[in-house]
Amino acid sequence: MPRRKSVPDERVLDDVLGLIERDGGAPSFATVAATSGLSPATLVQRFGTKEAMVTAALGRAWDRLEARTEGAVAAMAPGPAGAVDLLVELSEDYDTDRYVDGLVLLREDLRRPETRARGLAWLHRLAAVVDAAVAGHTGADQGVGRLLVSLWQGELAWWGFAGQGRAGEHVRPRLEQLLRSVLSPPEPGADRR
Secondary structure, eight states, X not given: OOOOOSSOHHXXXXXXXXXXXXXXXXXXXXXXXXHHSOOHHHHHHHHSSHHHHHHHHHHHHHHHHHHHHHHHHHHOOSHHHHHHHHHHHHHTTOOHHHHHHHHHHHHHXXXXXXXXXXXXXXXXHHHHHHHHHHTTBTTGGGTHHHHHHHHHHHHHHHHHHHTOSOHHHHHHHHHHHHHHHHOOXXXXXXXXX
């Protein structure tokens, strides 16, 4: 009978994510060993390479974000207001420190093809959801989903620099302003979600 793991992989991967956020880069086996209580040799047996361990940890973070996103999409109200609410909801976890920690993870994501691909797929998914939410409104055929998602990401950076208030409160008026400037009311008989 195989021996049970005293420390599950999920906890080790969470430790890796915490170390990336704290130290600003991919941790060594020795650093993860000191945090997790496992030996470097055990980490090598589990993950093979440091790169594989870090990529698995980043994948765990993406799993969480994708699940959170899909939950928010499922609960989203139809129409442009629902699209804004979705992006505001995805901003609500942030405080300034948490946002900065996320940027450190983003740096590591951008260094790896696997996690870059997941990020791009996530952004495409959000843009498609927003496009569907505004379908039937004049101006919606101009890639409004991508515009809104891009504005949202940019406004999060503005909010991070300002360091004031809640992220969702900062992004909402800017998202609403963009929608007002590019959309007209739905055309009569337009199919809405």
